[in-house]
Amino acid sequence: MILRGKAGAALAALVIVAVAGCAGDGAKRGKVALGGGLLSGAVGTLVNERRGAGPAQDPGQLAAAALKSLPGPVMLAQIGPGAGYTVLGLYGENGDRRTYATPGEQAMVFRNGILVATRGYGNDLMSADPGAAGQLVRSRSAGSAERIWRYLDGNNVERPLRMNCAVQPGGTQAAQLGGRAVTVRQMNETCATGPLKIDNTYLVTDAGLILASRQWIGPGLGHVSLQVLRP
Amino acid sequence: MTPHRHTASQQTGQRAPRRGSLCLGVAALALVTAPALRAEPMIGESRGTFGLPGLIDMPTAESRPDGEIGATTYFADGAQRHSFAFQITPRLSGVYRYSSIDDLDPAGGTLLDRSFDFQFQLTEENGMRPAVAVGIRDFIGNGAYSSEYLVATKTLSPGLRATAGLGWGRLGSEGGFSGFGDRPAYDFSGPGGELNSGKWFRGDIAPFFGLAWQATDKLTLKAEYSSDAYEQEVALAGFDHASPVNLGFDYRFSRYAGVSGYYIHGSGAGLQFSVSLDPRRPPFPSGIEKTPLPVRPRPAPGADPEGWSGAWAADPEVLPGVQRAVADALRKDGQVLESMSLSASRAEVRVRNESYGAQAQAMGHTARILTRALPPSVETLVITNVARGMPTSSVTFRRSDIEAFENTSSVDIAQRMTISDAAAGPTEGLRPTEGLFPRFRWSLTQYVDATLFDTDNSLQADIGLKLSGSYEIQPGLIASGSIRQKLAGNLDDATGGTGGSGAVYPVRSDIAAYSSHDDLAIQSLTLAWYGRPAPEVYSRVTVGLLERMYGGVSGEVLWKPVDSRLALGAEVNWVRQRDFDQRFDFRDYDTVTGHASAYYDFGGGFNGQLDVGRYLAEDWGATVALNRDFANGWRVGAFATVTDMSREDFGDGSFDKGIRLTIPIAWTTGKPTVSKLDTTLRPATRDGGARLNVDGRLYDTIQQSHTGAIYDSWGRFWR
Incomplete structure (x- = not known):
């Protein structure tokens, strides 16, 4: 996407296109219409918290509309129980880090499917080192890892939170990916430090793709439930 | 910035927090991330009748959390x-x-x-x-x-x-x-x-x-x-x-x-x-502003050999095109690109941050925008912070570091950047952004003026509208003014600090006479020129109606190396007292007032200031001020002024003293703005130890973009 080829005027023009496009990479392009109903499939199994209690909004229709209006990778997310669903489109890609943004330009950053940052939510996860946990989850194997999450305190200092995590494989189930039936295995991760204990759940395909997950963002925001609509 | 270890969990002795319970979760985080303190002061939850934690009239030995x-x-x-x-x-x-x-x-x-x-x-x-x-x-x-x-x-x-x-x-x-x-x-x-x-x-x-x-x-x-x-x-x-x-x-x-x-x-x-x-516990610690633009990594050299070769640098049309794109992206981000230079390997942007309380956050946005706009051979990124047209500090990054450490621990990138004096760097090749100057801006806001217990047992206040405008002719040359119209209030009932003995000219104590003229009062109307006469030196000259009570000429020079805890300044003003109606007339009092000032950053957010000189009533003396500055913009400070004016001449209170409080608006709303609320609480408005209130004093103008403040908020670089 960036500056290829020709020097001179053509290059300058390309630069402008590249930057002008920045604000519109994927997600910002279309405000997605909201509807009513329920999504079956992976998010349905993970989002077990009072479905439909929030704003009357149908994740199924939302997902379909998002897939139609957004050309690239798309995710569906729900932060916290009872909260509304939102779609996120790919906003930037840097090495193994992918930034997804909502139409309102809040963002989540993933490293191979593991949430490593959020932006625009007030109590953001500033950065995270998943350690070996990401590899364990994607390879669907048991093991333990030390993970670090970092948050801003009220005085602009980044505060790390370290936890020891255990990853365990669970059962398998059928799911849909792009209209195709796939088998996913549930991976359970439990992390603890002192009195704080959190759980993450991932549904992982044979190929190591995290198709859906329920991941902990932090003490201020709780969990986010995520589903990949288009990888 | 070294990450500290969390304290042992047995210290907490609390029930385990339930998942999804926000309050308990936060408490748990505070416990596990608190630095290992030896012992904590005893905290009292309820305050007594004198304001501190206590019983009723009687005190206790308790404290409140630090900074509250x-x-x-x-x-x-x-x-x-x-x-x-x-x-x-x-x-x-x-x-x-x-x-x-x-x-x-x-x-x-x-x-x-x-x-x-x-x-x-x-x-x-x-x-x-x-x-x-x-x-x-x-x-x-x-x-x-x-x-x-x-x-x-x-x-x-x-x-x-x-x-x-x-x-x-x-x-x-x-x-x-x-x-x-x-x-x-x-x-x-x-x-x-x-x-x-x-x-x-x-x-x-x-x-x-x-x-x-x-x-x-x-x-x-x-x-x-x-x-x-x-x-x-x-x-x-x-x-x-x-x-x-x-x-x-x-x-x-x-x-x-x-x-x-x-x-x-x-x-x-x-x-x-x-x-x-508690200033350290904002409702939205990370803010709710939109996500910044992400880094765009460069293509492999093989995919763009010409871009990587740097040959494009010979083309005179590249810089204008890139600059337009960067200026546009920065404008959408709430920043202003004043000028830019570009060579095959280095780019410098001079940027005015008009949105973010933390300079590091503004620079983080700028750096990411640059990765999206610059040809691939550019590896050195220099972001020069500009305040009122004065370049204050230059922060140099390697583009590969910005690409490699995006959204990782902010310490990683902090260790790989350098901060230097902007005036020491090269200025050749800097191209002003087209169409930026002259720059006109205006705002209409409401104001509240209040006094408590002025002469009797009551609160007196005015509310009204304030129209402000500024016209920046070129960077650092700024005409500005503001007019106020009172809508309602009873401040003209106040008789105002009438405690003077009459032995000194009422340089401040006839404030009530000004307060009673509240129709379209010109608060200020000035032309100010800010400059960098030499490395480490800043200057300001302001002429016009400097404040509601005085007009004249004000000149100031400040020495402040970018990474220094110490700054030294001097200010001289010739002023004449304005008429009570606050239009263009003057009264019969003029004087020369000025100070030599020293500023020192003690660390931990404590900043001191000493001003020695001649005050408005021609009394000589010194002001000592100590502030506690929070990285998020809160400031609580106290000051005292002692001059050669006698206690009898000064009147009730004997010498001038008070408390200053600054509240950043962004702290309360979570939305980015550099606006702040400033309040001074002083026992009485008297004529001794009175200083001129001129806008744009240098230290506060530049301090936010110097090394100490940049580091204090570095945690926001990737925000």
């Missing part, structure tokens, strides 16, 4: 106390108080008083040992509450705390015994304001004690035996002091607010409201 701001307003028969409290350090607490006491003024009528208190926690609670604190109340006011104490507080069982202490002065008046030395009778007929240190801990001593029982999470019940006999109130105001036992409750609605009710002296009732605010 509190306010209480207490009403009882014949008395009101309005206190502003600040936890200056973990152990040191301070209070500034307005009070009114019926019939206690020797001249007859209500005594209106301003007073300051300090309390220091000597030892924290540890095992069998209680927390112990020493305090002084009203040590430079009129002395109505003048007292000292030594107090110990011990937790008897969870929720139950006992306090016992010894009081001197007013707190030694009930059931006292003889102590050391004599304490002159309490006298407020003089101008007040002396540090009566010769009286401290002298005269009769009396014991006091009490209990506070936290019955529920929200309700605390209190009982005390008070050593304050209210002698003067009884003698002068017919106060009924039937019993030394006071009873009360404190009910907290939330972390921020509470109400207390008291049955006092066996004869009356009291009611108190209190609020607490």
Whole structure:
């Protein structure tokens, strides 16, 4: 996407296109219409918290509309129980880090499917080192890892939170990916430090793709439930 | 910035938080991420009638969390106390108080008083040992509450705390015994304001004690035996002091607010409201502003050999095109690209941050925008911060570091950037952004002006509209002005600091005459020129109607190396007093006033300032100010000015002093803005030690983009 080829005027023009496009990479392009109903499939199994209690909004229709209006990778997310669903489109890609943004330009950053940052939510996860946990989850194997999450305190200092995590494989189930039936295995991760204990759940395909997950963002925001609509 | 280890979990001894429970989760995080402290000062949840954690009238040895701001307003028969409290350090607490006491003024009528208190926690609670604190109340006011104490507080069982202490002065008046030395009778007929240190801990001593029982999470019940006999109130105001036992409750609605009710002296009732605010606990620690643009990594050299070759640098059309794109993206981000240079390997952008309280956050956005716009051979990125047209600091990054460390720990990128003086770098090749200057901006806002207890027992305030505009002719050359129109209020009832003896010209004390002219008053109308005459040096010249009471010429020079804790400055002003109607006429008073200033950053957010020079009334002296600055923009400070003007000439209060409070708007809303609310609380507006209020003083203009402040907020670089 960036500056290829020709020097001179053509290059300058390309630069402008590249930057002008920045604000519109994927997600910002279309405000997605909201509807009513329920999504079956992976998010349905993970989002077990009072479905439909929030704003009357149908994740199924939302997902379909998002897939139609957004050309690239798309995710569906729900932060916290009872909260509304939102779609996120790919906003930037840097090495193994992918930034997804909502139409309102809040963002989540993933490293191979593991949430490593959020932006625009007030109590953001500033950065995270998943350690070996990401590899364990994607390879669907048991093991333990030390993970670090970092948050801003009220005085602009980044505060790390370290936890020891255990990853365990669970059962398998059928799911849909792009209209195709796939088998996913549930991976359970439990992390603890002192009195704080959190759980993450991932549904992982044979190929190591995290198709859906329920991941902990932090003490201020709780969990986010995520589903990949288009990888 | 070194990541600290979390403390051992057994320290918490609390029930495990439930998943999804926000409050418990936050508490748990605070516990696991708190730095390993040796011992913590004892924290008291409920405030007494003097503003600090306490029983009712009696103090306890408790503190509040470091940095917390509190306010209480207490009403009882014949008395009101309005206190502003600040936890200056973990152990040191301070209070500034307005009070009114019926019939206690020797001249007859209500005594209106301003007073300051300090309390220091000597030892924290540890095992069998209680927390112990020493305090002084009203040590430079009129002395109505003048007292000292030594107090110990011990937790008897969870929720139950006992306090016992010894009081001197007013707190030694009930059931006292003889102590050391004599304490002159309490006298407020003089101008007040002396540090009566010769009286401290002298005269009769009396014991006091009490209990506070936290019955529920929200309700605390209190009982005390008070050593304050209210002698003067009884003698002068017919106060009924039937019993030394006071009873009360404190009910907290939330972390921020509470109400207390008291049955006092066996004869009356009291009611108190209190609020607490911790500047370090904003509602949205990371802000709710939109996500910044992400980094766009460069293509592999093979995919773009020409871009990587740098041959494009010879083309004169590249820079204008890139600059337009960067300026556009920055404008959408709330920043202004003033100028830019570009070579095959290096790019410099001069950027004015008009949106983000943390300069690091603004630079983080700029760096990411640059990765999206610059041809791939550019590896060195220089972001020069500009304030009022003055380049203040240049921060140099490697583009590969920005690409490699995006959204990782902010320490990683902090270790790989350098900060230097912007005036020391090369300026050739800098191309001004097209169409930026002249730059006109305006705003219409509301204003509130208020005084409390000016001359009588009341609050006086005006509200109105303020129209401001600025026209920047070229970077650093700025014409600006503001006009105010009062909509409603009763401030013209105030007679304003009339305490001057008449021996000095009323340089400030006829403020009421200005306040009563409130139709389209020109607050200021100036032309200011900011510059960088030499490396490490900043300059300002301002001419025009400098403030509502003075017009003239103001010149200032500041020496401040970018990474220095110390700054030195000098300011000279020739000013003439403006007419009361605040249009273009002047009165018959002109003078030369100016100061030599030293500023020092002590670290930990403590900043000091010393100004020595000549004040508006042609008195010579010095001002000492100490501020506690929070990285998020909050500031709590105190200042005092002593000049060669005599106490008699100065009037009530003897010398100028007060409290300054700055609240960043972004802290409350979570939305990015550099706007702040500034308030100065001073006991009285007098003519001694009065300084000119000119806008755009250099230190505050540049300090935010120098090394200390940049590092303090570095955690926001990737925000």
